[in-house]
Amino acid sequence: MGVQTQFNKFHDAIKLSKQDDVYKKAREKDDSITQDIKNAFKDANHPVIEDFIQGSFATDTAILKKNGDFDIDRAIVISYDDAPANPIPPKKIICDNVLEKRGFKNSKIKKPCVTADYTSESLHIDFPLYRKIDDSYELSIGKRNSDEANRRWESADPKGLKDWIKDKTSYWGSSVNKLNQFNRIVRYLKRWRDEKFSEEVGKKIYSIGITVMAKHCFSPSFDDDGRAEDLIAIKDTVSLMLSNGYFNDQGNDQYKVSVYLPVTPWRDIFDGSSTNTSTQFRNKLSNMKTKLDKAIAEDDEVKKCTILNEIFGDDFQIPEEKNTTTENNRRAIFSSSGAVGTSQGA
């Protein structure tokens, strides 16, 4: 059946999309909390003027974590005119007046957002807070007790970032399929991270960092008939990620990773990351590339998938040894579309 079939199964196993039941349930909780936030903000005289999903759900790159956890990033936006100069009090409202009252024991004001865990649902929700002036957004930066020097409203472009990640105009030919392949590659890389790094280090290999690197370096691969070749695509993409100047050699086989946001505030996503994190990131990526090369060179499908299983974990299945009898029938799988527009005429 080919290694692509195994990649497809792997993707089906790890992907999380807005259509999934688990997400729909989480959205109900998320919507309920968001409504409470809106009510609380209204009472505090800085009503919510907009809210939207950002992060991996918005860019179709969300995955199920190995432990089943997943994240939702819900942006809360208030008007510039109604926003206090100090960005922390509104975050406190989210944390103290809404989340704690709803029984979240571990809600926390982090530097870029307020966060809460639904342990019973394996759901983790982040609430980044913005104020909006005209069409521009500014993100509330600062922790609960940050002093004036460490808190601010910082220019940000969450929608621009989403659009940049979802942009397909640079893909020549079947751009939708190529964007879909990009989304799959990002999911594979995230799962690889979750597999290969300790929890402590892995959470510092930020998803947005992986996504931005992959977007810059994405090398789509399809055969002449248009069949996806995810193995080639991820190998080529990882190759470029290693050679694209993200990892700066610090001497003694130590590295420092720098990946800049492609939109305002154009900051280094890995600013503050330790050399250890960067070095592990670089070395494990390099190791993955070596294994991907090996998998490509391997003719035997089972051996090929065994290598990929080592890279991506058990959700990447190793097919059983090929049956000696030829499979003569294949079940017809019908299109899930009701109709598609075609360019055909005569």
Add this chain to the structure above:
Amino acid sequence: MNYQEIVNYLKEKGYAISFNSFKGIECIEVKVDFKYCSIEFIHFCSEELICLPQFLLKNPKKYGTLSHVLSYDEFDLASICIGDQDAVSVNFEKPNFAFKESLDRHISLIKKCLLDKDWNTKELLREFYSNWLSICGDTKQDLICASNADFGKMKVFKPVSSRAYGFESQHIGITANASKLAEFSYIERQKKNRINAGLGFVIPLDNLIPAPTTSNNIKNWYIDTISNVVLPSNILHAKEKVFWLIFNADTPSGKTWFGLHCIYKGKGKKTIPIKASLLDNWKIIPIRVKIFNKDRLMPRSGANISLDKKSVLVVGCGSVGGEIVHKLGAAGIGSMELCDPDIYSLDNIYRHVLQDIFLGCNKALALSVQLDSKYPWIKTKYRKSKLLELRKKDFLEQFDLIVIAIGSPTHERIFHDYIIKNKVNTPVINTWLEGYGIGGHATLDIPSSKGCLRCAYVDMEKGVRGLSSNLNFLEDNQSIVVNHAGCGQLYLPYSAISSAQTALIATNLAISFLMKSIKESSKISWKGDYSEITTLGFQVSHRYTVFDKSLQVIPLYNESCDLCYGR
């Protein structure tokens, strides 16, 4: 042209060449000595070198009848045919070389004619027809002959008056045995509005004498020829004032046909003159004969006679289907059934092969009429059915091939389902184009071979049955059609070039299959320019970006096709 330079060059190369004048016209003259004679060539000087320089043979009568040599008695010169001028590319930038090349060819040919008598005679017979044409006068006496090659009596009809061209502008001769020929109904139609032009006979010749070099020698040639033929009594005893004698004979280049128009100037009617003494008062005029015979005409005019027995059903008579049926007809397909419920309208006029006289007519009917009038041996039928109304196994299996050119993926897939479920064993070609000149495609689905229409519809991203073809060069779900006048007036923009190109690849597939040079399910695409598409903001498919097999026939089988996998 600098003739001094040319003459100097040829002198350097050892030719006996000099400037001269012939009847006051400047020329150069070349003398060549053979073992037992000397030959003189002349070349009339010209301003520009636009073909291989021509050298004429002086005093040609001295050498007897030579092949490839055409005499002009009044000047005692003869032209020499050294080959098809269009088949050579001449070095007009270096005329010296062109003159030497040409002169060498002239000399070599004449030497061969003089030294190899057998070859010369064989060549004279081989080129009989072209020599005959050279002695024929204007085209008024030309005759189209519907006959086989046996002895036969022939009715000859005059051209329709006032017709300057076309079939009706020429005499036609029909023998009794022609009624057994497939073309008879076609040729019979040509008799309309014509009057009798006299009696004719078809006379096969066993021993062909080389054609006379001038029309002055025609009577001698005729007597030499006819005296060697044992004529049937009905020819010997027929009396008329006008005879059309149509000869045929085998030559090294195949059977050749030519004729004589014999007119008696005396009183009363006479039998055919078979002796020199009987030729008085007879005017003998050499004429061109065009034989209207399937075995000769189909191959000569580009058709393949082996396709004459093939029967093809063509569904969809739009701009692509219209082109296809014409190309199939031109290839020599013997019978076609055309299906389309559509009416030919003004909106079709530029990209459809039909003329305006068919406006308002059913397209299938109009094309059927067109084909019948253009291709003499074709048999066509038409019906106003839609594709899905043709789902009848017995009906479909009477054809050697079904060609579907309707551009409707839904109906084509439904029809394909019927073919599969009912095990219809007739191969099917589906063909379609895409808008804005981006390309066109054709698939050949042979039931006994791996690969089917569904192979061309596998969704390559998901590996499932798709709704649009994976051969397409444009991405799905784009509003390609143009709406000028609201619902029901949508159309896909493409030119006649696109429809013709698409028809060509589809017909090529059809003919290759019917000729058995393709035995497996196949596909073929042509890829056009994308500039207009991208200007309009449309997206091309991945296949378009990598496709480099334009016009090449490649296997149709797709391993992700659930119908073909494991077959």
